[in-house]
Amino acid sequence: MASRGDKGNGNGEEQIVETLAEVFRCFICMEKLVDAHLCPHCSKLCCYACVRRWLTEQRSQCPHCRAALHLHELVNCRWVEEVTQQIETMQQTNSATQRESFRDRCPTHQEKLTVYCWTCRRCICHQCALWGGTHTGHTFKPLEEVYEQHVTQIRDEVSQLRRRLMELISLVQDVERNVESVRAAKDERVREIRNAVELMISRLDSALKAKLLTLMGQKNSLTQETEQLEHLLQEIEHQLHASTRSELISKSGELSKMIHQVRKKPMASFVTAPVPADFHSEIVPSYDSSTFPLTNFTQLQHAAAPVYSAPLHVNGLCWRLKVYPDGNGVVRGNYLSVFLELSAGLPETSKYEYRVEMLHQVSRDPSKNIVREFASDFEVGECWGYNRFFRLDLLASEGYLNPETDTLILRFQVRPPTFYQRCRDQQWYINQLITMQNQHILQINDLKERLSLEMSRNSIAATRATSNSSASQSNAGGADADNPAQNNPVDGNSISDSIVFGNQWKFNASNIINGQRLTSPSILNTAMFAEDSRNNDVSSQGAYAYGDYSLERRLPSAHNNALDAYTNLPSTSR
Incomplete structure (x- = not known):
């Protein structure tokens, strides 16, 4: 009976809320009041926009009581907005309570769930516990008590989750601090590298300055000697044109002496040692090189098989040049193919810079050498190079193949990048x-x-x-000459x-x-x-x-x- 009374009270409250909602509804659009105004004659509430549209488009009278009405006569009801908000809150509360009460009711008897069957592990109403028949002999507990136990257990687990969350947040913060430290360390390394590079550049500038000072000293010495020689030539030319015959004859000995003094100075004294144009790098190591002369190149070309250079051993790595004298694959017969092979080395892939050079044998001029350089990732047994290194028909005509010795000379160089x-x-x-x-x-x-x-x-x-031999000798009475x-x-x-x-x-x-x-x-x-x-x-x-x-x-x-x-x-x- 108490549950029925509760149900009736809930319905009554719901009806009161619905009645209030009907009162505070616009009688024109039948929706929620927006900027509520009322008619001074009948006190009916309506939206200001609705009544204004009615009075301007239809008639100048109240749509409810039909009394004459103008816009300026409408009464602004500011308090209605607060009332409507409270009504909405009550409606939402009633709907939530209704849903909750509907969920917490027995599907058989529509009674409120108040008992927990410990045997069946389910919530039931008091009628199911007393007269349902399906729970005879079961153990019952008050639903509120079981509910509090479950709430306490869940809250304990939630507190553990919160502690776990705090630990995870702390770990995230540690990772963020680690990220910052890594970035700071990287910035520190960059700063160190920049400082080191600046010092290297300054040392290169100093080396350049020293080389330039030497070259400028050589140039100044040669320039001074050139100016003296030009001045002497001008003086001699002037004497040849300005002097009379007798004067020239009288001065010829002096002029010859001056010329002889200049000429007796050997030209070797003006020849200076060239200053090398190389600068030592403190970052990139120098190349390790090897020369590969291909003798009997024509026979190798007819054989159409790859030839290998002698191995170049550098720090446990074994490099060799692999050359196809007649070309490789689709370029056979047209191009010289040259590859660099790593035949022994580290198990992992590493990048190396390499250079392949073909020497110009006619002029011996390094500027005419054919140079190909690149950087590739090498594995043991892997080859990198150039399938179209140089045209075969131009080797002899361009001066790279010596026709007398039938020899082609290749030089290969390799180095790690750092x-x-x-x-x-x-x-x-x-x-x-x-x-x-x-x-x-x-x-x-x-x-x-x-x-x-x-x-x-x-x-x-x-x-x-x-010992056995001694014993036998003593028994025999002497040494046996035939015993080996x-x-x-x-x-x-x-x-x-x-x-x-x-x-x-x-x-x-x-x-x-x-x-x-x-x-x-x-x-x-x-x-x-x-x-x-x-x-x-x-x-x-x-x-x-x-x-x-x-x-x-x-x-x-x-x-x-x-x-x-x-x-x-x-x-x-x-």
Whole structure:
């Protein structure tokens, strides 16, 4: 019953609001009052624009009471605007309350939801809880209590979200500060670079000034000598034209003496050393260059195959020139094709500047050389260059191909664009060398350990063999002249402290361990190792090569491992 009363009270309030809205509505346009005015005769409210249009276009009388009416008689009601705003607010509140009350009502009984079924996890009305039958034996809680619990839980989670939001805002601020610091660092580097460049430019200006001072001194000396010579020539010409014959004859000796004094000064004293036009760059490194002469160019052209220059090694990078004497691809037979190849280097792509120059062999004038220069991104194994470097039919006529020697000379140059990149290449090369050195050291140490172990085993075997031999000799009553184990310098079953090749060359086994190279030419002789004193079993036979020498070997099984360990030593260790 209480819920029905609430519903009735809500409807009554809604009706009152609707009635007030009808009262404060223009009776002409039936819309909301705008700039409300009322008729002084019937007190009806209307919009000022509506009643003005009525009075000017229709009749000069009130459209409601038909009394005579003029515009100046209308009463301006400023308070109506506030009333209409309050009515709109009430309408919006009532509509929101109505929607909320409709949502919070039981769809079965149209009663307000006041109970929460803990078993079903849903909101129900009191009739569903008491007499519905579907919630018999369930656990119930007041809806307000459950609502407050959920609100508290959500607010706690919202507070956590707010803290997370503050943390994110703090992180954003940190990133913004980082951005500012990065920009400031960049500006600082730019300032440093500009200062450094200004200093470099000032040093270049100083170098230019020094060169110009030298050249101006040379020029002034030559100019002074030229002026003196011109003055002397003018004086002689004047004497030739102004003097009489007798005067000229009398002055001829003096004039000849003056000319002789000028001429006796050698011209070599006026020849000055040219000042080089190069300036050292502190930013861009100089080119590394190599020359590639193509001899027998005509034969290479007929072969129609690419030719490669000798490699140019720079900081671990290997460059070579790849030339197609008869052209490459679509330009074959028409153009000389020249490419620069990076055959070894860093694994990542890097930009390098390169220059390819073809020398003019007739005049040897550098200004007539054909020069092509560019910058490209190189990977290992990649080529960059010019497919149409120069026309083949003009090589000889233009003086680039020497017809007598049939030789074409190319020069290629390459460099990194900055010293920073050159230092990076050098550091990479140093790391490569250190890695190779460590690998070689590990290999050498491993071989030393293996050889030392093998020699210790052979030494023990030799000791045992010696003791056995002594025992047998004592039993036999003397030495056996036919026993090869007594005559050979090395026991047939071991490698002693020295190894003998033939009868001419003997070296210590410790030299093998220390990695010393064997260079005696006597190794060219046939070397014969001692056979096994016990069974004379020769287990391997063949040719054995070391360095520039070769020897024939007959190795008993006891010596194979020791000598193989030595032969596997790297050449640098031997």
